[in-house]
Amino acid sequence: FFSPGFQVAPETKAVMKWLRSIPFVLSASLHGGELVVTYPYDYSRHPMEEKMFSPTPDEKMFKMLAKAYADAHPVISDRSELRCGGNFVQRGGIINGAEWYSFTGGMADFNYLHTNCFEVTVEVGCEKFPLEEELFTIWHENKGALLNYMEMVHRGIKGIVSDKFGNPIKNARISVRGIQHDVTTGN
Numbered sequence: 091f092f093s094p095g096f097q098v099a100p101e102t103k104a105v106m107k108w109l110r111s112i113p114f115v116l117s118a119s120l121h122g123g124e125l126v127v128t129y130p131y132d133y134s135r136h137p138m139e140e141k142m143f144s145p146t147p148d149e150k151m152f153k154m155l156a157k158a159y160a161d162a163h164p165v166i167s168d169r170s171e172l173r174c175g176g177n178f179v180q181r182g183g184i185i186n187g188a189e190w191y192s193f194t195g196g197m198a199d200f201n202y203l204h205t206n207c208f209e210v211t212v213e214v215g216c217e218k219f220p221l222e223e224e225l226f227t228i229w230h231e232n233k234g235a236l237l238n239y240m241e242m243v244h245r246g247i248k249g250i251v252s253d254k255f256g257n258p259i260k261n262a263r264i265s266v267r268g269i270q271h272d273v274t275t276g277n
Contacts (some may be wrong), residue, residue, distance in 0.1 A: 106200065113276030115205040116235070116243045119197055120230035122220060124213035126168050126178040128158040132187030132196040132211070146202055147271040155242055156184035156210050162238035165231055174216035178265070187211065206273040210239075251275045 098106075129152035131144040146152060160166045160183030169179055178185060187198065201207040212235075215228050251262040263277040 109193040109205045117207050117209040118239060119209060119211045120210060121213050122215050123218040124174045126213045127160045127184045127186040128190055128211045129156045130187060130202045132199050133194045134192035140192055141185050142188055145186060147269045155208060157182060158242050159212060159235045159239040160184050163235040175222045197274060
């Protein structure tokens with residue numbers, strides 16, 4: 091998952107441990123510098139290729155999750171608005187991460203590959219480091235989109251996997267025909 095010699099920061103290790111200990115199903119990473127929602131994979135299957143579409147087996151779900159955020163964001167969803175450096179209007183404000191630019195060691199890829207958590211990355215504004223007085227506007231532009239995204243936790247299959255006595259089964263593997271990515275039950 092990480093490049094040889096890659097040093098994992100202590101806080102990153104702590105988040106990885108936390109993600110493995112609690113059965114999160116949905117998360118978002120908030121960044122600045124653009125107005126777009128990206129989804130895994132962020133690392134191209136062909137490391138020598140930049141800007142190469144690299145879908146997960148759950149491509150349709152990730153696109154739906156990314157669109158849930160982008161469509162509820164007043165600036166990302168404004169089709170007349172020019173976007174920072176790149177123009178994602180024609181794409182509906184979303185893009186596969188590796189198709190935009192490929193990088194190794196991202197949390198969205200880690201979550202998908204090593205936990206049950208589906209994560210998107212939200213670029214919340216054109217400024218990489220917004221000024222303090224801009225934060226209130228950025229919050230209000232993203233509040234509704236964040237709430238809409240969080241509601242997506244109710245999409246998909248959910249339930250309890252139990253034995254014949256009704257006891258929950260921990261770490262049961264759940265497979266969906268046609269999607270080569272299993273998930274496991276929590277506690």
